[in-house]
Amino acid sequence: MIRRLIEFDLKYPRTIIAACILLTLLMGWSIPRIQLEPDVKALMPQDFEIINSMKEMEDTFGGNDLVVVSITAENIFSPSTFEKIETMTAEIETLAAVDQVVSITNVPDVLGTVDGFEVRELIEEFPTTELQVDSLKQRIAANRMIYGTLVSTDFQKAGIIAYLNVASHENTDKEIYETFMALRHRYEGPERIHIAGLPLTRREVTTTMTSDMKKLFPYGIILMILLLVFSFHSWTGAFLPFTVVIMSIVFTIGLMVMVGVKMTVVEMMIPVMLIAIANSYSIQVITQYFVEYLNNPKADKDNLIRLILSYLTTPVLLSGFTTLVGFLSLRSHILPPAKNLGLLCACGTTIAYIYSLTFIPAALKLLDFPAILKAAGSHERTSRFLQGWGRFFIRFRKPFLGLCLLAIIVISTGIARIIVDTNPIAYWKKSSEIRQSNDVIDRNFGGSSTLSVLATGDIKDPEFLHKIENLCTFLESQPAVTRANSIVDMLKRMNQAFHGDSIEYSVIPATTEEVAQYLFLYSLTGDTKDLDRFVDYDYTQSQILARVNDSGSKTSYKLYTDAKEYILKNLGTENFPSVSGMAPLIGVLSELIVDGQIRSLALSIGAVFLIVAIAFRSAIAGLISIIPLGAAVLCLFGIMGYAGITLNMATALLSSIMIGVGIDYTIHFMYRFRLEAQKDANAEMAAIRTLITSGKGIVYNAVSVILGFTVLMLSGFEPIFFFGFLIIVSITGCLFGALTVLPALLVLIKPSFVFGKRSSR
Amino acid sequence: MTSDCKDKNIARLILAISGGIVIYWLFRLSVWLIHWLINSSLQTAGMWTNFGGFCLNNLSIILVVYVIICLQIAGVMEFRYRRNFTQAFFLGIILTPVFMPIYLKLKKERLPQARKEV
Numbered sequence A: 001m002i003r004r005l006i007e008f009d010l011k012y013p014r015t016i017i018a019a020c021i022l023l024t025l026l027m028g029w030s031i032p033r034i035q036l037e038p039d040v041k042a043l044m045p046q047d048f049e050i051i052n053s054m055k056e057m058e059d060t061f062g063g064n065d066l067v068v069v070s071i072t073a074e075n076i077f078s079p080s081t082f083e084k085i086e087t088m089t090a091e092i093e094t095l096a097a098v099d100q101v102v103s104i105t106n107v108p109d110v111l112g113t114v115d116g117f118e119v120r121e122l123i124e125e126f127p128t129t130e131l132q133v134d135s136l137k138q139r140i141a142a143n144r145m146i147y148g149t150l151v152s153t154d155f156q157k158a159g160i161i162a163y164l165n166v167a168s169h170e171n172t173d174k175e176i177y178e179t180f181m182a183l184r185h186r187y188e189g190p191e192r193i194h195i196a197g198l199p200l201t202r203r204e205v206t207t208t209m210t211s212d213m214k215k216l217f218p219y220g221i222i223l224m225i226l227l228l229v230f231s232f233h234s235w236t237g238a239f240l241p242f243t244v245v246i247m248s249i250v251f252t253i254g255l256m257v258m259v260g261v262k263m264t265v266v267e268m269m270i271p272v273m274l275i276a277i278a279n280s281y282s283i284q285v286i287t288q289y290f291v292e293y294l295n296n297p298k299a300d301k302d303n304l305i306r307l308i309l310s311y312l313t314t315p316v317l318l319s320g321f322t323t324l325v326g327f328l329s330l331r332s333h334i335l336p337p338a339k340n341l342g343l344l345c346a347c348g349t350t351i352a353y354i355y356s357l358t359f360i361p362a363a364l365k366l367l368d369f370p371a372i373l374k375a376a377g378s379h380e381r382t383s384r385f386l387q388g389w390g391r392f393f394i395r396f397r398k399p400f401l402g403l404c405l406l407a408i409i410v411i412s413t414g415i416a417r418i419i420v421d422t423n424p425i426a427y428w429k430k431s432s433e434i435r436q437s438n439d440v441i442d443r444n445f446g447g448s449s450t451l452s453v454l455a456t457g458d459i460k461d462p463e464f465l466h467k468i469e470n471l472c473t474f475l476e477s478q479p480a481v482t483r484a485n486s487i488v489d490m491l492k493r494m495n496q497a498f499h500g501d502s503i504e505y506s507v508i509p510a511t512t513e514e515v516a517q518y519l520f521l522y523s524l525t526g527d528t529k530d531l532d533r534f535v536d537y538d539y540t541q542s543q544i545l546a547r548v549n550d551s552g553s554k555t556s557y558k559l560y561t562d563a564k565e566y567i568l569k570n571l572g573t574e575n576f577p578s579v580s581g582m583a584p585l586i587g588v589l590s591e592l593i594v595d596g597q598i599r600s601l602a603l604s605i606g607a608v609f610l611i612v613a614i615a616f617r618s619a620i621a622g623l624i625s626i627i628p629l630g631a632a633v634l635c636l637f638g639i640m641g642y643a644g645i646t647l648n649m650a651t652a653l654l655s656s657i658m659i660g661v662g663i664d665y666t667i668h669f670m671y672r673f674r675l676e677a678q679k680d681a682n683a684e685m686a687a688i689r690t691l692i693t694s695g696k697g698i699v700y701n702a703v704s705v706i707l708g709f710t711v712l713m714l715s716g717f718e719p720i721f722f723f724g725f726l727i728i729v730s731i732t733g734c735l736f737g738a739l740t741v742l743p744a745l746l747v748l749i750k751p752s753f754v755f756g757k758r759s760s761r
Numbered sequence B: 001m002t003s004d005c006k007d008k009n010i011a012r013l014i015l016a017i018s019g020g021i022v023i024y025w026l027f028r029l030s031v032w033l034i035h036w037l038i039n040s041s042l043q044t045a046g047m048w049t050n051f052g053g054f055c056l057n058n059l060s061i062i063l064v065v066y067v068i069i070c071l072q073i074a075g076v077m078e079f080r081y082r083r084n085f086t087q088a089f090f091l092g093i094i095l096t097p098v099f100m101p102i103y104l105k106l107k108k109e110r111l112p113q114a115r116k117e118v
Helices: A003-012 A013-028 A049-061 A080-093 A130-142 A174-188 A199-233 A235-258 A266-279 A280-295 A300-333 A337-365 A382-396 A397-417 A433-444 A462-476 A487-498 A512-526 A553-571 A582-616 A618-642 A651-679 A682-715 A718-750 A752-760 B003-042 B048-058 B059-081 B083-096 B095-107
Strands: A065-070 A096-103 A108-113 A114-119 A158-164 A192-197 A447-456 A479-484 A541-548 A576-581
Touching: A003 A013, A003 A300, A003 A337, A003 A752, A013 A337, A013 B003, A049 A447, A049 A541, A049 A576, A049 A582, A065 A080, A065 A174, A065 A199, A065 A433, A080 A158, A096 A433, A096 A479, A108 A487, A114 A487, A114 A512, A158 A433, A174 A192, A174 A199, A174 A337, A192 A433, A199 A235, A199 A266, A199 A280, A199 A433, A199 A682, A199 B059, A199 B083, A235 A266, A235 A337, A235 A447, A235 B059, A235 B083, A266 A337, A266 A682, A266 A718, A280 A300, A280 A337, A280 A682, A300 A337, A300 A512, A300 A582, A300 A651, A337 A553, A337 A582, A337 A718, A382 A397, A382 A433, A382 A682, A382 A718, A397 A618, A397 A718, A447 A553, A447 A582, A462 A479, A462 A487, A462 A541, A462 A553, A487 A512, A487 A718, A541 A553, A541 A582, A553 A576, A553 A582, A576 A582, A582 A618, A618 A651, A618 A718, A618 A752, A651 A682, A651 A718, A651 A752, A682 A718, A682 A752, B048 B059, B059 B095, B083 B095
Parallel strands: none
Antiparallel strands: A065 A158, A065 A192, A096 A158, A108 A114, A447 A541, A447 A576, A479 A541
C-alpha cells in the first residue's frame, strides 16, 4: 500500500499538492465559528450526577451564579458610604441579567408588631448618631442572613450580592463584567471596591484565552520557522515542514469546530502541541532526502524519493504510532476536555504523518535542490560531544545507574506532596487582581463558593424543619463553611419577631399551622422573592445553601463526602436526595482528574510496552523501553510535589503526552543499537555508534519539541504555564534517559533481543 | 493523455476551486476591513489612533505574517537568484524585505547549484 502511495505521489505531485490545499481550505472554512467555553461545568461529563443536580436546583430555586461587590471604608456606617451602596444597588438592579440584588440598604428585616410581625427594610433611614449606629450594629449581629454575609463580622466591609437569572452565560458575561467594572470605576474612592463571582471569573477566562491564542500560536510558529531555518538553511527545509504543521493545525481545529467541540482552557493547547510534535515526520523525510542526495548527487529525484520513503516508513510509522497511543490513552480519561484533546491531537499527528508521506514527497519532486544543502543534524561538534558523553556514561555505568536509582527514589518521595487543584480561580497568579478580589470576598463575606442540599418533603412540618436545622448545624461545624442558610433561619426570625423579639422564641415554630401562618404573614408584607431562593412555590422542596470560603479541591471534596455521609447516616437520602454546588463540583473534578491520570498513565505505559515488545519481539525490550519513561514520570510527579505545582486540568495531561513523545527517543535508540550490535558484537562500540548516528537525530528532535512547548510559558493561565514548564522538564528527562540510562543499561545487561541468546549468557 | 498532463489538469481544477474559496475569504475580509475603517473613523480617537491600537493588540499576528513574508522572499532569493537563504532571511527580518534589491546588487556572486556542506 505504501509503495502504491509513493508511486501515486510521483505520478501526480501537483494533484496531491492541490488536494492538500483544498482540504485545508475546506477544513478551515468552519474555524471562524469557533466558540470558547470558559465555564468550569463544561469540564465535567454532562451526564454526571452533580451536574444534573445543579441544573435541577437552578431550575427550581434560580441560579447560584452571583456577583459579590465588597466595599471597604473607614466607617461603612457613614451616610456618604450608605448613599453610595444604595446608588450602586439601584444601578445593579436595572441590569437585565440580574434577578435580585441584596445589600445592607435594601435587605429585609422581620420586625415584631402588635398584630404579629411585618417585613421592613433593615435601614429605613440612614443612622446619623453613634447611638443609632450601635443599635443598627446590634440588629445586624442578631440577623444570621446579614451578619457575615452582607456586612463583615468586623463591620469594616459591606457587601452587595447580585443573584443572576441567566439561562445561558455566553452573551451575558461580557455585559456583566463591563457593567460591574464601570460601576467600580465610577464609585471607587475613598472606599475600596472589590468585585468577584463566577461570571467575572468566566469573563476573565475568556479574555485570557483570547489573549493567549493571539500570543501562543504566532510565537510558536515564529520559533518553529527560526528552528527550521537554522536546521536546514534552505527554503525547502523550512517552508515544507511549516506548511505541514499549519495544514494539520487547520485540519484539527476545523474538525473540532465541525464536531461541535468548544474550546476550553485544555483544548487551547492543541495548536501549540501540534507545532511542537507534528513537524518531526516531515523533518525526518526532508533530512533523509538531503542526506541521500548528498551521498548520491547524480541520482534521479524519483528514485531518491522511493528510496527514502521505503526505509523511513517503518521507523516513522512506529514513532508516529506510539505518539498516537500516548494521545489516545487520554480517551480513557473521564473528563471531556482531556478526551477531546487526546482525540484531536491524535487526528492532528495522523494527518501530519499522512502529509509527510504525500505532500512533502510531491513538493520535493517539483522543487529544485537548495543552493546550500545542509541536512539537519550533520554537525561534527555534536558528534564529538555525544561520543565523549557516551564513553563517560558507559564507562561508569554501574555507579551511574546506582546514582540514578537513588536520585529517582529521593525525587519520587515528592509524589506524596502533590496537591490537586481544580478551582478556576487558581488559573491566575496569587498577585492578580481577580484572585485578590476573590480573597477579600472569601475572607469577609462567607466565600464565593457554595454547597447546596436539596430537601424534599413537607416544608411546613416542624419535624422536617428540625432535620434541615440539624443539617445546617452540621454544615456550619465544617471548617470551610462560613454560613449555612435555609428557610429555617427565616422562620426562626419570624417566630422571634412574632413573640416580641424575645430571644427564647428564636426557634422553629412548634406546629405546622404556625409555620403556615408565618409564611402567609410574610407574603403579605414582604417580597416572596426572598423565600424563592429557599423554597419552591408549593413548599415541597427546599434548598440549604452553605457558603464555602475555602475552595481548595481537597477541602471541597471532603466537605462534599462528609455532607453526603451525614445525610445517609442521620437524615436519609429520601428527603435529602442531592448535594451539589460549586464546591462539590470542584471537589469531584479533582477526584476525576486523579482517576483519569492513573487510567491514562497505566494505559499509555501498557500500550507502549506492548508496541515495543511486539516490534522487537521481546518482552525484555518492552520492559527496557519503559524504564526511562517510568523514571521520568516518577521524577516529574516528584518535582511537582516538591515545587508545589498543583495537579490540575492541564498538568494532568502531562504524563500521557510525555510518554507518547518521549518513547520515540527510546525506540530510535534501541533500533539503531540493535542494528549496530548486529554489525559488531561489541556492546560499547554499538552504543557509541548509536549515539553519534541516531543520538544526533534524537537530540535535534527533542530540542525542537522543547522549543515548541516553551511558548506555553507565555500563557496567562498558571496551569498552562506550568504545563509548558513541566513538559520541558519531562522531555529533557526522557532525552537524558535515552542518551544515558538506556546505553548504560543495554551495555550492562546485553539483552538477548539485541545480541542473541548466546551473547546474553 | 499522459499522466503529467492529467496531473496538471486535475491540479488546475482543484486549484480553481481553492482560488474561489480564497477569493470569497478575501471578500469577507475586505468587507470586515471597510466596516472597521468606517467605525474607527466615526470614533473620536481617529482612524490612525485606532489603527495603532489594532497593531499593538495584534502585534504577534503582524510579526508572524512579517516572518512568513521574509521566509518567502528569502526563498525567491535562493531559488531565483541562487543566494544564501539564511543570509537573505535574516537580512530580510532585520532590514525589512525592501532591502532585498540592494542585497542583490551588493552581493553579485551566485552560489553554485546545490553546494554541499557536509
